[in-house]
Amino acid sequence: MSEVLRLGVAGLGTVGGALLQLIERHGNDLAVRAGRPIAVTGVSARDAERDRGISLTGKRWFADPVALARDPDIDVFVELMGGASGPAEQSVRAALESRKHVVTANKALLAGKGHELALMAEEQGVTLSFEAAVAGGIPIVKTLREALAGNSVSRVYGILNGTCNYILTRMEREGMAFADCLREAQRLGYAEADPTFDVEGYDTAHKLAILCSIAFGTRIDADAIYVEGISSIEPADIEAADELGYRIKLLGVASRTESGIEQRVHPAMVPKSSPIARVDGVTNAVAINADFVGELVLSGPGAGGAATASAVMSDIADIARGDRKPPFGRPAAALEPYRQAAMRAHAGGYYVRLHVHDRPGAFAAIAKRMAEHGISLESIVQRRRAPKADAPGHPVPVAPQPVILVTYATTEEAIKEALAAITADGHISHSPQMIRIESFGAG
């Protein structure tokens, strides 16, 4: 086992650059830990000329990542280019075809083609590893795949997108609007110029799909995820959450239910006392409920070059030591077809914020609609705005009043139908705001 493990690294952006630095700094210790030296022998990136502050001496340069993937002088192809298809996919396929181990941080590629690629890797007798694809430096893939091998997982959930958590944290701390926080996040480099992928929940969904497959032994299916982002969250919701004892977080939740696996990404009200509620800023956290271990929570940096490179190296060191694991924890052929629980059957409490026209009978009509759909209300809060002091005795048209309802556990179907009926009744002036309440008691 003293032969050098030769890496071909495609993509020399933040993560690729940090990985090269890591190997430069910790090469000696890595060789001791892994039982053999680890060296980058080939690299590929879009721009050969750019100064990355890292030495590429002794590393062959490939303009074409596919050529690097096929190069007979590498043992492991490290894909850090990103993208759900295109060069990333082509080069990963080429590497597997050429019997190279593949290490990737590419969640989009895995979310779409993870099962197929895992089958391919196993057929070729090589490893497909992706610790860095979920939650940056947090070893959540290793934990689910290896540490919890003796458990049946009932739920895995977490804060998987630092951009959203940063925005929600600032909205909460400073009472700022979503759009302003987003601009701040963009200015600080925490959000992309086109933030849709992050703030609308798709990034979280990709990561959740990967965790779900490992947790439940099902084939990855990112299309089966219910996805809702945070752009509709208003300061009024954050404020109401605080008063009700909650904080609002964008959660990815995968859980086993009687009718199948429920996978959903949406803003959720989480009790302030829950560990997940206390995760602030760009930090990520993942919690797992499982039959033997109970609840585990892992938190740490969910992004950033150095932390992601740490996760990439975890996979590389495993390969260097000769550890071979099925990519999703079980042989790809043994993964069960994904059985999706319908979102309409999702059960839980709901927070609802309505702008109700100040008319006689409006409240009664709303309460009746809720009752018709079997929904019990845990609380109703209305803060009536004080009428203008300078017009005593002169009733003026009053603006619609915000009313906040919190329901006891009901179903997604019931609440959606009730809200549709309330909207149709014409007593409210805006679309209703609805946020799911996440309870962590039952596991």
Next chain:
Amino acid sequence: MSEVLRLGVAGLGTVGGALLQLIERHGNDLAVRAGRPIAVTGVSARDAERDRGISLTGKRWFADPVALARDPDIDVFVELMGGASGPAEQSVRAALESRKHVVTANKALLAGKGHELALMAEEQGVTLSFEAAVAGGIPIVKTLREALAGNSVSRVYGILNGTCNYILTRMEREGMAFADCLREAQRLGYAEADPTFDVEGYDTAHKLAILCSIAFGTRIDADAIYVEGISSIEPADIEAADELGYRIKLLGVASRTESGIEQRVHPAMVPKSSPIARVDGVTNAVAINADFVGELVLSGPGAGGAATASAVMSDIADIARGDRKPPFGRPAAALEPYRQAAMRAHAGGYYVRLHVHDRPGAFAAIAKRMAEHGISLESIVQRRRAPKADAPGHPVPVAPQPVILVTYATTEEAIKEALAAITADGHISHSPQMIRIESFGAG
């Protein structure tokens, strides 16, 4: 790899029983995950007759664990008896000599003889695994050993003893005295009849010694740890901590300093905003600071049969898949001799509580002693008890007044010398209380 992996389990207490249940319940899935069936073929326990609610059918019974360890019909010896020496040690040695892999939850054995046993295992070409020895179900050994292979760790610290954390949490919530909380913990089964090992910090020290060896690549040395327990913590300290923005936790801390490795176990004031401060009850948590990953925090159940069995199975599944890692992350021969940083050189802030005689000049004398030792005070709090209302104008001897000092960063040597001088001056009525303040900024 379709051959059955045969386990010999020595010790059928809470953890051993849960392990057998786990294998019974999840045997099929384990075979899929590990690529081969896993079966218990032999067991050993003190009492063959006891009803454990688990079936021992098909498992051979060994009165002598050493005989089980040597049995040619097992591949892995699972030691769940406990004890720093005696049958546990004898049987582990016998297993390694007979080239069986060993999985153990025995922190006391490892703390004392871990290095020697690791050398032996590597010489025999077998694995010595002990995920369950530290922090129960939390995969901290795997994380440090594998996931952080590409990092240089600067500090690992945590709440590693559920008994102490339970007691401190109750003292805080209910204002109870240490002795009363201990009795409650004993009644609820969270503390042993002889609680010394837990409450005086030795259990934490054993676990810390294991983490330290993996984190820093040094030979395990539990004797090098500075150990102080929680029995001297009084409600007055808990109350003062709360007012100062801290909580008191029994921490195990191992950190790399310029003069060597600092390993210490003692009650510490931790800022309320730190993740570790929010870990309540019997839950454990471990935090790691490392150069590439930044800070990771893992929390979960630190004890209990089921959670510990989960960790034991993690090791067994790795062995079944053929993963082979050096027990402490690096080959035992490559572990550096432990270089101990002197505790007197420990640097940090200190909380000091003194009972000061109400005499002119007492304060001045105390402040002078602090200054003489180069210690700056961040705050001084004295709450003077109101004199008895029924004796106006009649001065009565006043009881010593509690005074709380918080220092800026200084050294252990300076604070100890200053307190010795203050004590010798005769201005205080009790031994001074001193609690270290842990700061988490620097990493």
